[in-house]
Amino acid sequence: MCSLLRGEEMCLAQLFLQSGSAYDCISELGELGLVEFRDLNPSVNAFQRKYVNEIKKCEEMERILGYLLREIKKADISLPERDVNPVAPLPKHVMTIMEQLQRLEVELGEVTRNKEKLQKNLLELTEYTHMLRITRNFVQRTAEREPLQVQYEEFPFLEKDTVMDYSSMQRLGAKLGFISGLIHRVKIEAFERMLWRVCKGYTILSYAEIDEYLEDPDTGEPTKSVVFLISYWGDQIGQKVKKICDCYHCHLYPYPSSNEERNDVVEGLRTRIQDLHTVLHRTEDYLRQVLIKASESVYTWVVQVKKMKAIYYILNLCSFDVTNKCLIAEVWCPINDIPMLRRALEEGSRKSGATVPSFVNRIPTTDTPPTLIRTNKFTSGFQNIVDAYGVGTYREVNPAPFTIITFPFLFAVMFGDLGHGIIMAVFAFWMVLYENDRKLKNTRNEIWNTFFEGRYIILMMGLFSIYTGLIYNDCFSKSLNIFGSGWSVKAMYKDINDIRENRVLMLDPNVTGVFRGPYPLGIDPIWNLATNRLTFLNSYKMKMSVILGVIHMSFGVVLSTYNHLYFRKKYNLYLVFLPELLFLLCLFGYLVFMIFYKWLFFSAKNSRQAPSILIHFINMFLMQGDAVQPLYPGQTGLQVFLVVIAVFSVPVLLLGKPIYLYWLHNGSHHLRMYRGYERVRRNSEEEVYLMRAHDMEEGNSHSDLSSSGEHHTEEFDFADEFLHQAIHTIEFCLGCISNTASYLRLWALSLAHAQLSEVLWAMVMRIGLRMDTTLGVFFLVPVFGLFAVLTVSILLVMEGLSAFLHALRLHWVEFQNKFYSGTGVKFSPFSFSLLPSSFENDGLL
């Protein structure tokens, strides 16, 4: 418990590592995660450190591993179960791993390149086949003598022949040329227009779309292509057409001159395509096999390389001693773990077979150590939300063990609904039961991870919400009537016929028998049916908020005594804690007392004289005790007394500590000299003179050494101390008022939640329940669905997050600024399990 309350005691230690066994020792320490290494070469550039070559080698291996993982992921091969945890490899084994990786990289590269070439080939052949098929259609189409565009009349041979061949063209003397190929579908219109503009009608473009999608080799996406056939007249036109085709990235294929040629080519293509398919399949199979074999050990390699790189990075932080045979490392280590540290060093030395063992040596330091607080899976969530505000200063009181209960409690005060609490608790309970399920733990969804990490917090919040929901008597905006209401209608209206008119009537507690006693568990269920429900609830909840707030803040002030006592600043107890507590309790503690007094001693019988507490409180400050009727005899005198105490505690708080410290440092200076004189008086007068001279010479340092421990190295700056204390005083006193008012958010959020819940019921569920035909039964199902969805999204998620935030703020600001400074550094041990892996961040693992 000491650890959770205060944090571990830490010490600075020096490790003397033998050169040969340094690697193994650090490997052992990394497995255990005990210590935090300090950088002993802060001025050295990253490129000038000793082990930079080894780190470069590790990065090279990581690059190859990244390439491997990407290929494995592309091929959709799943990695085997990741339970292995291999140790970091020794430097001599590193070469084998490196060679294996390089070999794999080369092989994979070759096979991939081959595959790409084959695929490109296949694509070309496929396109050629399509082109031939479709242009045959062009030719056959024109042979059916459809009346086409005007341009075709220029080529009279079309009417004669079904086949365009060079012989007939030459007979005509027309230098007719053909260009055929494929182009992307999106470009075909622009292509056509460009052709028309440039060639001005000396070309004919026929095109048709291919039905199937072909894979574009550059981007890998399926695209629609269009087969086109350009027949042109003249050489120069031919050049222009070719240039335009280049411009539009068309794939051109030779156009066959006769039908037989065309058929031959088609046949040839078909066989070639079949062959290519087989070869491609074989290549893909081989690639897959290589990747599967690699995937078996890739995870091990990743872990090993990561550990190796980490070890070299740590070795870079160490410095060599004078003889250059020994590495010195400075670490922060918890004092309780020093034996384990020694054992780890021995283990490392043994593993590397070193003759001289490495050892550890504690050294004193004035630096503030980092803060380590040991947590388990339950407390870590609460510690995280405390650390989010600020990590605790070394060895100061940790608010986390109290936050475990007060945070869910304050959340529940704002959330209080039995039904919603049950849903939240069940959800959290499910997460806790399945917390070891790997799939739940390792998802990449950030929002889910946040909820999962806080599963114990949500469970506590849900359980407390169930309790506060029971007390508020609010379950999905309806009240439970377990014990029977304390209010009786029968006693008020003896004759029921008196109330035939549609009126709203108020039950009067003065009438005997109407009010039979308070409901034993929470708020009476009759209030749920009343129209003036909020009048009563608002008064109740506001007073409750103030009471809870003052108690929470007083608890915070009391916790500061732990710090004062631990850091041996007992004067703080009288000069800081006591004035603070008196100020808080005399003013706001008295307010709480008045609230309880009014609840207990004023009832409906004297409700006309029931005082307003707020007015009394204000009058207390203004010292106008006689303006209103007193609550109890002697009230004026008591209030004056309390105000006087509170007012006097402010200057004590403001000036007490600086003046005391000033007196401690400078005032006692004379005392010490005097005592030194007294001490040696017995010996001789000469020695007295010597003593005095000695004192004069040493001056301040002498008296500083003999005063309290912490101050002997610091100069005491009165102005600085006074300013600090002044700020603290102002903050505390003004904060008391504003923080007490801030706790009213407990009332505000609880009201909002109750009202939202009621609106949802009245507007959604009641509509569904009111229909009493059979249709209503079917109508109820979607209505309930809507009700459920809105409940979860608005009331649970949105209100839950809102109440969470406000409860957190109440803790961070109102509670913790009474005692917590939170200026520490978190202890981050060197541990392999805590190192992030860049592959995991890329989603490759």
Add this chain to the structure above:
Amino acid sequence: MAGMSFVIAMSVMTLFWGIVGGVVPWFIPKGPNRGVIVTMLVLTAVCCYLFWLIAILAQLNPLLGPALSSDVIWYLYYHWP
């Protein structure tokens, strides 16, 4: 102060939370988590008891009663004791 039901409720709740906060902590076995568990129990008892106490004290001497519409009054007249 009002009648029997109040006294019974008061004593039952005080006893229950008193046991949770004052008696059960003595029976928690020694271990690394003993301190945390004891703190949790005491704080839970204090918070829950205080919350319940505020609720019952606020209703002990009501200064005003609930205002009910006549439909509700009619229903309560016949269906509540």
